[in-house]
Amino acid sequence: MTVSLTPQGEQHRPSLQPTGWLRYFSFSVDHKVIGLQYLVCGFLFYLIGGALAGAIRTELVSPMSDFMPRDVYNQVLTLHGTVMIFLWIVPVVNGAFGNYLIPFYVGARDMAFPRLNAVAFWLIPPAGLLLISSYFITGAAQSGWTAYPPLSTTTAASGQVIWILSVLLLGGSSIFGGINFIATVLKLRRPGLKLMQLPMYCWAMLGTSILVVLSTPVLAGTLILLSFDIVAHTGFFNPGLGGNVVVYQHLFWFYSHPAVYIMVLPAFGLVSEILPVHCRKPLFGYATMVYSIMAIVVLGLVVWAHHMFTSGTPPWMRLFFTIATAFIAVPTGIKFFNWLATLWGGRIALNSAVLFSCGFIINFVLGGITGVALAQVPFDVHVHDTYFVVAHFHYIVYGGTVFVIFASIYHWYPKVTGRMLNETLGRLHFLLTFIGFNLCFAPQHWLGLNGMPRRVAEYDPQFAFINQLSSAGALLMAISTLPFLWNVVDSAFRGEIAGDNPWNALTPEWLTSSPPPVENWEGEAPLVHEPYGYGVPIDQIDLAAASGSDLWSSGK
Amino acid sequence: MTSLKPSSTDVASSATDHAHQDHRMFGVATFLVADAMTFAGFFAAYLTFHAVNPLQPDAIYELELPLPILNTVLLLVSSATFHKAGQNLRKGANQVCRQWLMLTAVLGLAFLVSQMVEYFTLPFGLTDNLFASTFYALTGFHGLHVTLGALMILIVWWQCRTPAGRVTSENQFPLEAVELYWHFVDGIWVVLFLILYLI
Ligand code: HEM
Numbered sequence: 136m137t138v139s140l141t142p143q144g145e146q147h148r149p150s151l152q153p154t155g156w157l158r159y160f161s162f163s164v165d166h167k168v169i170g171l172q173y174l175v176c177g178f179l180f181y182l183i184g185g186a187l188a189g190a191i192r193t194e195l196v197s198p199m200s201d202f203m204p205r206d207v208y209n210q211v212l213t214l215h216g217t218v219m220i221f222l223w224i225v226p227v228v229n230g231a232f233g234n235y236l237i238p239f240y241v242g243a244r245d246m247a248f249p250r251l252n253a254v255a256f257w258l259i260p261p262a263g264l265l266l267i268s269s270y271f272i273t274g275a276a277q278s279g280w281t282a283y284p285p286l287s288t289t290t291a292a293s294g295q296v297i298w299i300l301s302v303l304l305l306g307g308s309s310i311f312g313g314i315n316f317i318a319t320v321l322k323l324r325r326p327g328l329k330l331m332q333l334p335m336y337c338w339a340m341l342g343t344s345i346l347v348v349l350s351t352p353v354l355a356g357t358l359i360l361l362s363f364d365i366v367a368h369t370g371f372f373n374p375g376l377g378g379n380v381v382v383y384q385h386l387f388w389f390y391s392h393p394a395v396y397i398m399v400l401p402a403f404g405l406v407s408e409i410l411p412v413h414c415r416k417p418l419f420g421y422a423t424m425v426y427s428i429m430a431i432v433v434l435g436l437v438v439w440a441h442h443m444f445t446s447g448t449p450p451w452m453r454l455f456f457t458i459a460t461a462f463i464a465v466p467t468g469i470k471f472f473n474w475l476a477t478l479w480g481g482r483i484a485l486n487s488a489v490l491f492s493c494g495f496i497i498n499f500v501l502g503g504i505t506g507v508a509l510a511q512v513p514f515d516v517h518v519h520d521t522y523f524v525v526a527h528f529h530y531i532v533y534g535g536t537v538f539v540i541f542a543s544i545y546h547w548y549p550k551v552t553g554r555m556l557n558e559t560l561g562r563l564h565f566l567l568t569f570i571g572f573n574l575c576f577a578p579q580h581w582l583g584l585n586g587m588p589r590r591v592a593e594y595d596p597q598f599a600f601i602n603q604l605s606s607a608g609a610l611l612m613a614i615s616t617l618p619f620l621w622n623v624v625d626s627a628f629r630g631e632i633a634g635d636n637p638w639n640a641l642t643p644e645w646l647t648s649s650p651p652p653v654e655n656w657e658g659e660a661p662l663v664h665e666p667y668g669y670g671v672p673i674d675q676i677d678l679a680a681a682s683g684s685d686l687w688s689s690g691k
Numbered sequence: 692m693t694s695l696k697p698s699s700t701d702v703a704s705s706a707t708d709h710a711h712q713d714h715r716m717f718g719v720a721t722f723l724v725a726d727a728m729t730f731a732g733f734f735a736a737y738l739t740f741h742a743v744n745p746l747q748p749d750a751i752y753e754l755e756l757p758l759p760i761l762n763t764v765l766l767l768v769s770s771a772t773f774h775k776a777g778q779n780l781r782k783g784a785n786q787v788c789r790q791w792l793m794l795t796a797v798l799g800l801a802f803l804v805s806q807m808v809e810y811f812t813l814p815f816g817l818t819d820n821l822f823a824s825t826f827y828a829l830t831g832f833h834g835l836h837v838t839l840g841a842l843m844i845l846i847v848w849w850q851c852r853t854p855a856g857r858v859t860s861e862n863q864f865p866l867e868a869v870e871l872y873w874h875f876v877d878g879i880w881v882v883l884f885l886i887l888y889l890i
């Protein structure tokens with residue numbers, strides 16, 4: 136079985152791999168190469184998903200469907216959601232940063248199963264191309280990223296079947312990745328490194344991977360049943376043939392509520408790495424952070440039916456799922472206050488990484504509040520399937536996770552490339568993104584509360600002005616990508632040389648050269664007992680003498 | 692049962708250098724947890740259908756039990772024979788191990804044949820009604836697992852050959868991995884048998 140490289144092969148691996156640019160297009164087993172493959176591939180899909188979002192917002196500038204026909208709108212909408220979730224957010228917060236950072240954090244030279252890791256990545260490009268090609272070949276799926284029957288069983292079959300195939304491949308990739316992360320965090324730790332000494336991102340990835348392994352297979356099974364309904368005309372989810380649509384919803388959300396945590400837990404972890412470094416303070420409440428991640432994992436598995444309050448869900452079930460959902464706000468709130476406390480009194484360097492992290496905290500708490508509101512049945516029955524829900528989850532997924540992805544790129548770019556990003560462009564990027572994002576999505580709360588349904592190409596003319604506001608915000612978001620793109624490309628060649636540890640950080644990935652050697656560290660892996668030991672006088676850092684921004688720029 | 696301990700023989704030295712420990716069995720076990728969740732989803736769907744979607748009177752069957760009972764016995768015995776194969780490999784008796792492996796594969800194939808016989812004698816087809824569809828989906832998905840398992844057993848059987856094979860008492864991983872998988876597939880069958888045929 137080709138589950139992993141034999142341990143003995145480890146020493147020979149580097150010489151077998153291509154070097155230079157070529158390795159990024161190869162079946163590399165180096166976790167750093169794979170991490171970057173995930174990141175760049177994910178970003179390309181983000182640009183595609185962004186273009187699709189642009190098409191949606193253009194259509195919605197006017198109340199009539201004059202920019203594209205309605206069925207094309209449905210396809211664009213479905214592709215947008217699927218691309219953004221399965222090809223951008225999930226691969227990037229898990230695969231990209233996970234692969235790059237986790238081996239460093241556990242003091243290993245690679246992931247537990249390097250070859251499985253490469254397989255997991257190489258499932259993604261074909262799956263993504265398959266998905267997008269469906270638009271040109273037969274017309275893409277039209278039933279949204281949720282693929283609810285009967286929508287998915289009554290719209291054109293070919294596009295839906297390709298969609299299912301693609302999501303199955305991506306789910307497989309995600310499961311392989313999850314197995315690898317669990318094994319790496321639990322089994323590959325450097326001797327002497329205890330679980331409770333790991334950087335928080337390891338815990339976040341452990342929790343996320345547990346969710347991936349437990350819930351993604353259920354989605355796979357469900358989609359297989361759905362494909363039977365489409366191709367073989369069975370009636371699992373077809374009441375006309377004695378089946379039951381609600382069972383699909385239960386199975387789907389058993390995966391997809393955990394999936395929202397698969398998208399946001401890693402982001403929690405990444406912010407927890409970034410903030411202490413730039414505030415020169417230990418992460419506040421390490422142990423409570425760990426316990427709340429694990430509480431979210433457990434609770435996250437038992438709240439799924441809050442997506443189904445209007446699906447004829449019986450009262451006892453509504454009650455149970457409302458209460459369970461309210462409970463999950465507790466560990467989430469603990470994390471929120473821990474980040475605030477980490478910032479509190481810190482010597483904060485307000486650089487792009489911190490700006491995006493703070494943007495995350497603000498947006499995420501807004502999305503969390505609307506989330507708790509949505510979990511209340513009397514409120515939800517009014518706004519379910521309206522733009523309010525769209526606003527809610529974009530505040531979480533974009534305002535939360537995507538902001539963190541950008542923060543992480545600003546934070547780790549020096550490590551990956553050996554050069555600094557341009558700060559001015561970074562701040563411009565943040566400003567445009569933050570304003571554009573809020574302008575785009577804040578008005579959608581109002582739209583939803585006033586009854587505009589989601590997933591429609593045409594709407595009541597009274598909503599036109601607010602939709603135009605929202606579209607203007609989307610335009611700003613699109614523009615905000617330009618300084619970012621220019622920055623990452625230009626800085627790769629002309630940026631200032633970063634040095635090994637430009638932020639004076641303590642986590643192990645900084646205790647090596649930038650970019651790191653194939654074996655991660657020349658010689659022995661460092662043993663970091665206190666990844667957040669800032670504020671403890673360590674000879675490397677003179678806290679009394681310097682402000683945060685001095686420290687941050689002192690590595691030049 | 693297969694142990695989840697690293698199958699590398701050199702456990703003592705691995706304590707000092709973690710890079711030399713073999714975590715592949717841990718990976719296989721985690722994968723099987725994921726696989727079990729796929730079945731769990733199917734079971735949940737089946738049980739929900741069973742509880743809330745009553746069938747038309749003409750779609751209610753008394754399933755014949757002899758064949759599925761035979762199938763259960765075949766699989767349970769094959770788990771035992773696989774266990775025997777593993778024991779012999781650990782003793783270094785590759786030839787005996789291969790005989791047990793072949794017996795296991797034959798039992799697995801016998802299961803598949805008997806399953807086919809059942810399929811062709813059942814009074815309903817895939818799309819006849821909800822129960823029929825779920826029945827075929829569940830047993831079919833399980834049958835796929837058995838087919839894959841039987842193939843992998845044959846591969847391990849080939850790899851156990853002396854003197855050139857790569858599976859030896861020093862390198863047991865392929866056999867241990869397939870053995871764990873096979874026990875898992877048998878366990879799933881028992882659950883399947885209980886909920887499909889007995890309730
Ligand atoms: C404080 C925690 C949260 C609570 C209480 C919460 C609650 C809810 C509820 C009740 C809904 C259903 C609304 C409806 O359809 O009528 C919903 C929808 C949604 N939430 Fe959240 N949520 C929370 C956090 C998150 C997070 C962290 C994410 C993603 C990272 C997320 C993503 C989504 C998505 C994608 C939907 C819409 C799904 C769809 O119908 O397409 N939520 N949320």
Ligand SMILES: [Cu+2]
Binds near residue numbers: 391392442
């Ligand atoms: Cu949810």
